[in-house]
Structures are given as C-alpha cells and as structure tokens.
Amino acid sequence: MPLVRIDVNEGRSEREFRAIGDAIHEALVTTCAVPADDRFQVFTVHSSQTLIYDESYMAMHRSDGIVLVQVTFNVGRTTEQKVALYHRAAQLLAEKAGVSPDDVFINLVEVQRENWSFGRGVAQLVPQPETK
Amino acid sequence: MPLVRIDVNEGRSEREFRAIGDAIHEALVTTCAVPADDRFQVFTVHSSQTLIYDESYMAMHRSDGIVLVQVTFNVGRTTEQKVALYHRAAQLLAEKAGVSPDDVFINLVEVQRENWSFGRGVAQLVPQPETK
Amino acid sequence: MPLVRIDVNEGRSEREFRAIGDAIHEALVTTCAVPADDRFQVFTVHSSQTLIYDESYMAMHRSDGIVLVQVTFNVGRTTEQKVALYHRAAQLLAEKAGVSPDDVFINLVEVQRENWSFGRGVAQLVPQPETK
Numbered sequence: 001m002p003l004v005r006i007d008v009n010e011g012r013s014e015r016e017f018r019a020i021g022d023a024i025h026e027a028l029v030t031t032c033a034v035p036a037d038d039r040f041q042v043f044t045v046h047s048s049q050t051l052i053y054d055e056s057y058m059a060m061h062r063s064d065g066i067v068l069v070q071v072t073f074n075v076g077r078t079t080e081q082k083v084a085l086y087h088r089a090a091q092l093l094a095e096k097a098g099v100s101p102d103d104v105f106i107n108l109v110e111v112q113r114e115n116w117s118f119g120r121g122v123a124q125l126v127p128q129p130e131t132k
Numbered sequence: 133m134p135l136v137r138i139d140v141n142e143g144r145s146e147r148e149f150r151a152i153g154d155a156i157h158e159a160l161v162t163t164c165a166v167p168a169d170d171r172f173q174v175f176t177v178h179s180s181q182t183l184i185y186d187e188s189y190m191a192m193h194r195s196d197g198i199v200l201v202q203v204t205f206n207v208g209r210t211t212e213q214k215v216a217l218y219h220r221a222a223q224l225l226a227e228k229a230g231v232s233p234d235d236v237f238i239n240l241v242e243v244q245r246e247n248w249s250f251g252r253g254v255a256q257l258v259p260q261p262e263t264k
Numbered sequence: 265m266p267l268v269r270i271d272v273n274e275g276r277s278e279r280e281f282r283a284i285g286d287a288i289h290e291a292l293v294t295t296c297a298v299p300a301d302d303r304f305q306v307f308t309v310h311s312s313q314t315l316i317y318d319e320s321y322m323a324m325h326r327s328d329g330i331v332l333v334q335v336t337f338n339v340g341r342t343t344e345q346k347v348a349l350y351h352r353a354a355q356l357l358a359e360k361a362g363v364s365p366d367d368v369f370i371n372l373v374e375v376q377r378e379n380w381s382f383g384r385g386v387a388q389l390v391p392q393p394e395t396k
Binding site: 003014017021035037038039040041042043044045072109111112114115116117118119120121122123124126 | 139176178181182183184185186188189190192194200202211214215218219220221222223233234235236237238239240241242
C-alpha cells in the first residue's frame with residue numbers, strides 16, 4: 001500500500017539503490033505495520049540541475065547524497081508511529097546504505113483505504129460485497 | 133483536474149504509451165465524471181533498478197509490464213465510483229494496451245477544489261468574485 | 265516544507281531551470297509564508313511522449329513550454345493564499361523565465377505538520393518532548 005517515491009542524485013550503484021529501498025521498506029514494516037510484501041517503490045535519478053534542495057534548512061548539512069522520500073499510505077498512523085518511522089529510516093539508511101542522517105528528507109501523504117487497487121481492478125482494502 | 137502520474141518500465145513503444153494514457157483517461161471520464169478534455173498525464177520510464185514492486189502482494193502475478201498509476205483529483209468521488217474506476221481502467225488497459233490486469237496498480241490522492249490552477253494564475257474551480 | 269515537483273519538456277537550459285525554480289519558490293515565500301530557505305524542488309524532464317496535456321482545457325492555449333507544478337505542503341493555507349500563489353507564480357514565471365501564463369498548471373496537495381522530517385530522523389514541525 002505504501003507507494004514510495006525516492007529522488008536521488010545520479011552516480012549511485014545498483015547495490016546502493018537496493019540498500020536505500022530496503023532501508024526505507026524495513027522502516028515502514030517495523031514502525032507502521034506495513035506488510036513485508038507490500039513494497040512499491042519508484043526511484044527518480046537526478047542531475048544537480050533537476051534536484052534542488054537547501055543545504056542547511058532546519059540546521060542540517062545536506063550533501064549531494066540527499067535522499068528525498070515521499071510516502072503515500074493510508075491515514076491512521078499516529079504521530080508516534082510517524083516519528084518512529086523517521087527515526088528508523090534515518091538509522092537504517094545510515095547502516096545499510098551509508099546515507100548521512102542529515103540527507104534523509106521524508107514526507108508523508110495520507111489517503112483513504114478505498115484509494116488503492118493492487119491489481120485486477122479491485123479495491124482490495126475495501127470490504128468486498130458478499131456473493132449470494 | 134486529474135493530474136495522473138504513470139510509472140512503467142522501459143521498452144514500450146510510442147503507441148503503447150498513447151494506449152495506456154488513453155485507457156486511463158477514458159476510465160476517469162466514464163466512471164468519475166472527468167471532462168474529456170481535462171487530461172494531464174506524466175509518464176516516467178524506468179529500468180528494473182528504479183521501479184521496485186512485489187511480484188505477488190495481494191495474490192497478483194506482477195510482471196515487468198506493471199503500470200503504476202497515481203491519480204490526484206478532487207475529493208468527492210464515492211467508493212462506488214473509485215471501484216468502478218479501478219475496474220474500468222484494468223479492463224481498458226487490457227483491451228487497448230495489452231496490459232495484464234494483475235499489472236494495474238492504482239492509487240488515488242484527493243485534494244480540495246481550490247487546489248488547482250489550470251493556467252493564467254487563476255483558481256478556475258473556485259467561484260470567481262463578482263466584477264462590480 | 266513544500267516538496268515541489270515540476271514537470272517540463274526537454275530543451276530547456278540550466279538557466280531556465282533555475283529561473284523556473286526561483287519563480288515558484290518566490291511565489292510560495294511571498295504568498296504562503298514559506299521560509300526562504302525551505303526549498304526542495306524536483307524537476308522531471310520529458311519528451312512529448314511522456315508529458316501529455318490537453319492544449320485548450322479551461323480556455324488556455326498550452327504549448328510545449330508547459331510547466332506542470334505539484335506542491336505538497338501543510339494544510340492551513342486559506343483559499344485567498346492559494347489564489348495569490350497561483351497569481352504570483354504565473355506572474356513570476358512570465359517575468360523570470362518567459363513562461364506563458366497559459367502554460368502554468370499548479371496543483372496543491374495538503375498534509376499534516378507531523379508528516380515531515382527534514383533530516384536526522386526528527387519530525388521538526390512537531391513540538392519536541394521536553395528534556396528533563
């Protein structure tokens with residue numbers, strides 16, 4: 001259910017992409033009750049021209065190693081869960097992918113449960129009508 | 133008004149892009165009362181490295197033919213309309229573009245009517261102040 | 265805090281990218297109380313195949329110079345502020361980057377204050393617990 005968009009600069013290896021995706025997914029699974037196999041991630045790779053960020057906003061030291069994450073998922077997570085997600089994602093991105101915690105930018109967009117179809121034209125998260 | 137982001141893998145022809153876009157737009161028009169000329173679609177083309185999906189979540193058989201659709205539109209559609217949209221989109225994507233129904237992933241993001249400007253710096257969906 | 269996605273056609277110079285980004289950011293700062301250093305913008309560059317738009321919806325004359333802007337920011341801006349943003353963005357995009365006002369498409373997505381982490385795994389916009 002989460003649809004995760006991840007924007008990074010060019011120059012990363014296939015292993016790094018995988019490690020970044022793994023870290024973010026593990027953080028979602030362990031803090032926000034996302035099923036382990038509910039993984040949909042879209043990376044966009046940028047030149048310095050197409051990824052613009054302030055280097056110091058909120059007292060960070062951002063580098064071209066920035067990882068900009070936008071997660072769309074269901075409404076209902078508490079602030080505590082969201083804070084745990086940020087904390088865990090930053091920790092795992094450092095451990096697994098060598099990303100500086102200052103370079104981890106995360107934004108969450110929340111939607112209703114009926115706003116997803118995972119395939120076959122069905123809204124899998126909506127209670128299905130009984131077949132008589 | 134819908135702003136539609138579509139993520140697919142590389143290797144599709146121009147005809148396929150057009151067919152995928154047409155199918156999704158026709159589904160929006162016929163199920164969600166979107167005007168026929170209200171079409172704004174952004175495709176992003178991926179390598180296997182940048183489009184990550186679980187192949188079987190929710191009992192699907194996803195392939196590299198996956199079509200990941202994120203629609204931003206106005207709040208107010210009913211669950212019935214959303215379900216009809218998913219159903220029709222999957223059907224039309226199969227018919228027009230040969231996309232397997234298992235490969236059709238759709239997510240909806242809902243916003244307020246005042247959250248759009250279609251040009252000239254005007255909020256066209258907001259009642260305009262009377263000119264005296 | 266705003267995360268801004270900007271989709272344009274290929275063929276623009278580095279100077280034009282910068283001018284487009286500057287114009288949109290200045291509009292956000294001057295109409296929606298966004299801090300000057302709170303700037304995070306992601307451009308995606310398209311071929312005619314991947315950026316689809318109706319040329320005349322809402323009585324516009326859109327060209328391949330279209331600039332499609334999607335801003336994710338905090339809920340709480342009034343309709344007046346949003347309308348001022350559209351107006352100012354169109355004006356500045358014309359002045360700074362030579363973009364036709366008919367080519368300025370803007371969509372806003374609103375989220376809660378706790379939906380952001382600007383780095384270090386912290387939710388900077390949430391009141392932090394007191395350290396005892």
